[in-house]
Amino acid sequence: EIEVYWLWIYVAVMAAGAFYFASLSFQRKGVPRIEYLVAFIIPVWSGTAYASMAVGQGIVDIGEKVTYYARYLDWVVTTPLLLVALSMTGMFYIRKDKVIILGLVAADVFMILTGLIADLTSSWPLRYMWYTLGLVALLLILWIIWYPLRHKAQSQGRELASLYDKAAGYLSILWVCYPTIWLIGPSGIGLVGQVTDTVLFVILPIFSKVGFSILDLNGLRALKK
Amino acid sequence: EIEVYWLWIYVAVMAAGAFYFASLSFQRKGVPRIEYLVAFIIPVWSGTAYASMAVGQGIVDIGEKVTYYARYLDWVVTTPLLLVALSMTGMFYIRKDKVIILGLVAADVFMILTGLIADLTSSWPLRYMWYTLGLVALLLILWIIWYPLRHKAQSQGRELASLYDKAAGYLSILWVCYPTIWLIGPSGIGLVGQVTDTVLFVILPIFSKVGFSILDLNGLRALKK
Amino acid sequence: EIEVYWLWIYVAVMAAGAFYFASLSFQRKGVPRIEYLVAFIIPVWSGTAYASMAVGQGIVDIGEKVTYYARYLDWVVTTPLLLVALSMTGMFYIRKDKVIILGLVAADVFMILTGLIADLTSSWPLRYMWYTLGLVALLLILWIIWYPLRHKAQSQGRELASLYDKAAGYLSILWVCYPTIWLIGPSGIGLVGQVTDTVLFVILPIFSKVGFSILDLNGLRALKK
Numbered sequence: 048e049i050e051v052y053w054l055w056i057y058v059a060v061m062a063a064g065a066f067y068f069a070s071l072s073f074q075r076k077g078v079p080r081i082e083y084l085v086a087f088i089i090p091v092w093s094g095t096a097y098a099s100m101a102v103g104q105g106i107v108d109i110g111e112k113v114t115y116y117a118r119y120l121d122w123v124v125t126t127p128l129l130l131v132a133l134s135m136t137g138m139f140y141i142r143k144d145k146v147i148i149l150g151l152v153a154a155d156v157f158m159i160l161t162g163l164i165a166d167l168t169s170s171w172p173l174r175y176m177w178y179t180l181g182l183v184a185l186l187l188i189l190w191i192i193w194y195p196l197r198h199k200a201q202s203q204g205r206e207l208a209s210l211y212d213k214a215a216g217y218l219s220i221l222w223v224c225y226p227t228i229w230l231i232g233p234s235g236i237g238l239v240g241q242v243t244d245t246v247l248f249v250i251l252p253i254f255s256k257v258g259f260s261i262l263d264l265n266g267l268r269a270l271k272k
Numbered sequence: 273e274i275e276v277y278w279l280w281i282y283v284a285v286m287a288a289g290a291f292y293f294a295s296l297s298f299q300r301k302g303v304p305r306i307e308y309l310v311a312f313i314i315p316v317w318s319g320t321a322y323a324s325m326a327v328g329q330g331i332v333d334i335g336e337k338v339t340y341y342a343r344y345l346d347w348v349v350t351t352p353l354l355l356v357a358l359s360m361t362g363m364f365y366i367r368k369d370k371v372i373i374l375g376l377v378a379a380d381v382f383m384i385l386t387g388l389i390a391d392l393t394s395s396w397p398l399r400y401m402w403y404t405l406g407l408v409a410l411l412l413i414l415w416i417i418w419y420p421l422r423h424k425a426q427s428q429g430r431e432l433a434s435l436y437d438k439a440a441g442y443l444s445i446l447w448v449c450y451p452t453i454w455l456i457g458p459s460g461i462g463l464v465g466q467v468t469d470t471v472l473f474v475i476l477p478i479f480s481k482v483g484f485s486i487l488d489l490n491g492l493r494a495l496k497k
Numbered sequence: 498e499i500e501v502y503w504l505w506i507y508v509a510v511m512a513a514g515a516f517y518f519a520s521l522s523f524q525r526k527g528v529p530r531i532e533y534l535v536a537f538i539i540p541v542w543s544g545t546a547y548a549s550m551a552v553g554q555g556i557v558d559i560g561e562k563v564t565y566y567a568r569y570l571d572w573v574v575t576t577p578l579l580l581v582a583l584s585m586t587g588m589f590y591i592r593k594d595k596v597i598i599l600g601l602v603a604a605d606v607f608m609i610l611t612g613l614i615a616d617l618t619s620s621w622p623l624r625y626m627w628y629t630l631g632l633v634a635l636l637l638i639l640w641i642i643w644y645p646l647r648h649k650a651q652s653q654g655r656e657l658a659s660l661y662d663k664a665a666g667y668l669s670i671l672w673v674c675y676p677t678i679w680l681i682g683p684s685g686i687g688l689v690g691q692v693t694d695t696v697l698f699v700i701l702p703i704f705s706k707v708g709f710s711i712l713d714l715n716g717l718r719a720l721k722k
């Protein structure tokens with residue numbers, strides 16, 4: 048099927064991304080190794096999850112629709128890592144504030160789990176109860192990114208503040224697309240069908256994972272130190 | 273049904289607790305933010321788990337009885353957090369001893385997992401094998417709380433020692449009730465029925481979660497610094 | 498059956514190991530408590546997993562063969578702990594490098610999960626896709642152990658370097674046996690039957706868990722300080 052073809056393209060892009068970030072790590076330019084490790088693990092994990100969907104695993108029938116639960120397995124690992132990467136950028140020159148990182152990760156895991164439960168629930172009103180809880184968590188994440196964390200970033204000079212604003216803006220816009228696609232796709236009101244849904248969930252994460260790490264890592268590497 | 277009504281009361285109390293702890297965090301009185309974050313996450317997570325039971329999810333049939341596995345999902349997150357909160361109180365003025373915290377959390381996760389397996393096992397002697405393993409872990413937890421951790425608390429002056437004793441005593445008494453209710457309820461010998469069991473598992477955790485955090489947080493806030 | 502008998506022997510050995518390491522911790526000889534805690538948790542967790550198999554739990558039918566998924570539950574906790582123990586030995590006198598530890602643990606969890614998925618997959622070519630991914634992760638682990646981590650160990654004097662080489666060599670040889678047995682046993686090409694497989698998975702982990710910790714802990718205790 049056409050969907051499977053798209054899924055394998057995704058796997059190939061993730062593999063390329065992983066190689067790219069691994070190769071960058073040979074010349075670190077003052078960026079700590081942990082940033083490279085995070086940028087490397089994200090595409091490896093996500094590519095593996097999509098490979099499982101491409102071979103027909105990671106899928107379950109719920110009522111009359113299929114749930115790609117492998118997506119949530121992907122997200123539950125990669126989205127916290129993306130937030131950790133953003134936090135480390137926002138606190139690049141200063142001591143990392145553990146409470147901000149923990150708060151972000153806790154809200155994020157909560158968001159992904161409620162999304163998974165929503166997608167595994169066959170009764171329609173209940174799906175939206177869970178979906179709404181996930182949305183609240185997303186709002187909390189965006190609030191932390193744009194208030195306490197941005198505040199820290201701005202205390203570290205113009206150059207870092209502007210890199211942070213770029214990375215946070217890029218991330219925020221992309222992340223808001225996820226619940227939107229969820230809602231208009233077969234998981235929600237079904238405005239778009241399964242194939243479009245799969246294609247969107249191939250294109251979008253390429254930008255929000257590999258694209259984000261390119262922006263973030265190269266931004267950090269270009270900072271004068 | 274009457275049970276569902278109680279479950280929603282629980283959700284409301286947890287929501288109120290979460291708001292209360294969030295509001296306290298605006299005036300921190302020298303208590304680190306992490307304590308507020310922990311006190312906030314506990315009722316949010318637990319309220320969500322109970323909401324899932326109230327809408328009829330998080331339940332599975334095992335042999336002739338139902339298992340509320342959402343309870344264990346609640347506990348596996350909230351009980352380690354409660355122990356972390358108690359540890360941070362017991363080591364308030366000194367460097368946090370990671371080995372004590374890791375030991376407590378490991379024993380606690382072990383206890384909750386064995387309880388879950390016990391509750392998912394339909395053969396009766398095996399249920400008690402798992403239950404007994406959980407009990408051993410609880411004894412280990414109580415030992416750590418009352419010996420090495422209490423020892424640390426006592427080295428930090430009368431006021432803290434007395435707050436620690438209060439918090440640890442309160443926690444110990446309530447925690448011993450859990451395996452007791454498990455045993456006399458439908459999970460165990462069935463002395464009390466499902467409704468009583470649900471009601472007890474609504475009232476008790478209100479005290480051991482929101483009650484505990486009120487005692488603990490307000491105690492820390494009242495310490496003269 | 499004969500298999501059950503072997504499984505209980507394993508449980509007994511693990512219990513003995515746990516007691517032994519707990520008893521060593523009463524006289525620490527300059528080795529940090531965390532090393533004892535890790536050495537203690539490994540056999541407790543693994544013994545519990547094997548007890549569950551001995552009573553007939555932790556097993557599921559996949560196609561025409563049975564999968565002992567409790568093995569993977571064991572490994573997913575104990576193998577990261579073994580790598581943490583080895584890392585702490587390799588960086589005994591110096592600051593622990595978190596990136597090395599995180600890299601090892603991430604690769605290891607990935608390896609065990611792909612092994613579990615392989616074992617739960619009934620289609621044969623797909624089993625080997627997952628198996629191969631796990632093998633790649635194992636190669637990565639071995640590379641980290643023998644290059645960056647060994648490099649650190651060698652910077653800390655002859656005595657520690659030689660202890661590290663012994664521990665790392667012992668671990669490497671034993672770990673390579675796991676995918677080999679997997680492959681020749683019922684999970685793979687079926688050269689050996691279920692009983693032999695069970696026996697091998699009783700004998701081997703005794704050496705790679707209790708045996709490893711004895712070598713490692715006693716080596717550290719014997720270092721002159």
Ligand SMILES: CC1=C(/C=C/C(C)=C/C=C/C(C)=C/C=O)C(C)(C)CCC1
Pocket residue numbers: 122125126129158159161162163165177178179181182185222223225226229252255256
């Ligand atoms: C709010 C919300 C959601 C948000 C998901 C997001 C924000 C996912 C982000 C994924 C990324 C960034 C993946 C990889 O790069 C769900 C779970 C769809 C449904 C529940 C409500």
Ligand SMILES: CC1=C(/C=C/C(C)=C/C=C/C(C)=C/C=O)C(C)(C)CCC1
Pocket residue numbers: 347350351354383384386387388390402403404406407410447448450451454477480481
């Ligand atoms: C010993 C033991 C148990 C103990 C449970 C406890 C101690 C739960 C505490 C829960 C709290 C404090 C929840 C929220 O506040 C089980 C799992 C019932 C059964 C197995 C044996």
Ligand SMILES: CC1=C(/C=C/C(C)=C/C=C/C(C)=C/C=O)C(C)(C)CCC1
Pocket residue numbers: 572575576579608609611612613615627628629631632635672673675676679702705706
């Ligand atoms: C590479 C590989 C494997 C390796 C497993 C290993 C290396 C297990 C080690 C276990 C230990 C050391 C246990 C307890 O002491 C699997 C999962 C069998 C199959 C997939 C490929």
